[in-house]
Each structure stands twice: as C-alpha cells, then as structure tokens.
Amino acid sequence: MFLILIVLLSLPVMDVVADSSIPTAKRQGELLHLLRHDCGSCHGMTLQGGLGPALTQEALAGKPMEYLYLTVRDGHPDTPMPPWRGLLDDTEIRWLVTQLMQGVQNP
C-alpha cells in the first residue's frame, strides 16, 4: 500500500521532468526576466511598444505562431529586431511566444 502511494506521488514529478516541450520552472523565470529587460529595452518594459512594436496580447492577435516564432528566432533583417537563436533554443522561443500570445501578466 505504502509503495503504491509512493509510485503515484512520483508520477506527476516524473512527467514534468520528462517533458522537454516546456522549459523548467527556473528557466521560465529567467525567460520572463529576459522578456522584461532585454526584449523590454526595445518593446517597452510593459511591452506596450517603444523602438519595436507592442507585444501585448491585443497587438499580436491574429498573427500566426509560426511568424512570431521565426521573428524571434531569426530576427527581421534590416530592422533593429535581432535574431535570438544563439541565446534561446526552439523550446524556449515557442514558450516565450506562447506567453506573449496569451498575454504576459506583469512581465
């Protein structure tokens, strides 16, 4: 009985560790920090826009995930939007874009 309980309790934890499609909780914190401070230096600390356009949920509504993902990964040539592929991996970029599309609360 005790053993079954231990197995059941450890299942959700193993799921989180095994799922590589989302960054770890620690990394998520770092990514949100980057969003505010690095992306925010051009897009505004509250992502309402600055040198770069607003990255709020409203501003991104209707823009395809793939477009936003490629924008962050490769940047926009001949504009200040830099490529982030050297600093962020695919999983991290997709997670960040998903946060933006869902609207980041107090980034």
Ligand code: HEC
């Ligand atoms: C050096 C300034 C700068 C930094 C830093 C920067 N951006 Fe940008 N970004 C821009 C500019 C300028 C544009 C508009 C490019 C254009 O005119 O095509 C842009 C465009 C975008 C777009 C497309 C928006 C749209 O509505 O089409 C996204 C998404 C985006 N940036 C996300 C990010 C993210 C996420 C980060 C941080 C990882 C980031 N940017 C960091 C300047 C920056």
